[in-house]
Amino acid sequence: KAGVTQTPRYLIKTRGQQVTLSCSPISGHRSVSWYQQTPGQGLQFLFEYFSETQRNKGNFPGRFSGRQFSNSRSEMNVSTLELGDSALYLCASSLRQDSMNTEAFFGQGTRLTVV
Amino acid sequence: GQQVMQIPQYQHVQEGEDFTTYCNSSTTLSNIQWYKQRPGGHPVFLIQLVKSGEVKKQKRLTFQFGEAKKNSSLHITATQTTDVGTYFCAGSSGTSYGKLTFGQGTILTVHP
Numbered sequence: 001k002a003g004v005t006q007t008p009r010y011l012i013k014t015r016g017q018q019v020t021l022s023c024s025p026i027s028g029h030r031s032v033s034w035y036q037q038t039p040g041q042g043l044q045f046l047f048e049y050f051s052e053t054q055r056n057k058g059n060f061p062g063r064f065s066g067r068q069f070s071n072s073r074s075e076m077n078v079s080t081l082e083l084g085d086s087a088l089y090l091c092a093s094s095l096r097q098d099s100m101n102t103e104a105f106f107g108q109g110t111r112l113t114v115v
Numbered sequence: 116g117q118q119v120m121q122i123p124q125y126q127h128v129q130e131g132e133d134f135t136t137y138c139n140s141s142t143t144l145s146n147i148q149w150y151k152q153r154p155g156g157h158p159v160f161l162i163q164l165v166k167s168g169e170v171k172k173q174k175r176l177t178f179q180f181g182e183a184k185k186n187s188s189l190h191i192t193a194t195q196t197t198d199v200g201t202y203f204c205a206g207s208s209g210t211s212y213g214k215l216t217f218g219q220g221t222i223l224t225v226h227p
Contacts, residue, residue, distance in 0.1 A: 031213055043158070043203065043217035056214035059116065090157060094213075101146050101212050106157040 121218025
C-alpha cells in the first residue's frame with residue numbers, strides 16, 4: 001500500500017512569490033491535514049480537509065489556503081511568500097470518522113526555503 | 116486557543132536508562148496521540164489514548180492518559196539507541212476531530 005506522497009520534496013522561492021504544494025493521501029483516506037514544522041514553533045496545524053470540505057483551520061493568515069479534490073488529493077497554496085514561511089510542510093492523511101480521530105500517516109514533507 | 120505543553124525539551128540518557136516525557140493540555144482532550152520523528156524523517160504514529168486513566172503498553176513503551184484527560188506521559192524502559200528521535204504528543208478536543216495540537220516535542224538522545 002503506497003504511503004502519503006508529497007511533491008515537490010524541496011522548493012526554493014523568492015519573497016513575494018506564491019507556491020503550491022501537493023499531497024496524495026493513502027488510498028481510501030478521506031481526511032488530509034497540513035502542518036507547518038519549524039525549529040522554533042514545532043508542528044503547527046494549518047487546516048484539514050475531509051471529503052473536499054475544509055473541516056478545521058489553524059491560526060494562520062489568509063495567505064495560506066488549501067483545497068481537496070474529489071480523489072482526496074490535496075493542495076496547499078501560500079501567496080506573497082515571506083522569509084518566515086521557510087519550513088517543512090507536512091501532509092497527513094487518515095481514515096478519520098466524524099466523531100473520532102484515527103492514526104495520521106505523514107508524508108515526507110516539502111522543504112520550502114524562501115530567500 | 117488550546118495549548119499542549121511538553122517537557123522536557125531535551126533528554127540525554129545512557130543506553131539502558133529509562134526515559135519519560137510529559138504532556139499537559141490547557142483544555143480537556145477528547146483523545147491524545149503520540150508520534151515519533153527520527154532525525155530527518157517524518158512523524159510516525161505510535162498510539163492513541165481515548166479513555167480517562169487509560170494505560171497502554173507497547174513492548175518497552177508505556178503510555179498513560181490522565182484521569183482528567185488533560186495530561187499524558189510516555190515512558191520508555193531500558194532505552195536503546197534505536198529509540199533516538201523526537202517524541203510528540205498531539206491532542207484534539209471538543210468536536211475538532213482532525214485538528215491535532217502538537218506539543219513541542221522531547222528530543223531523546225541515547226548514548227551507547
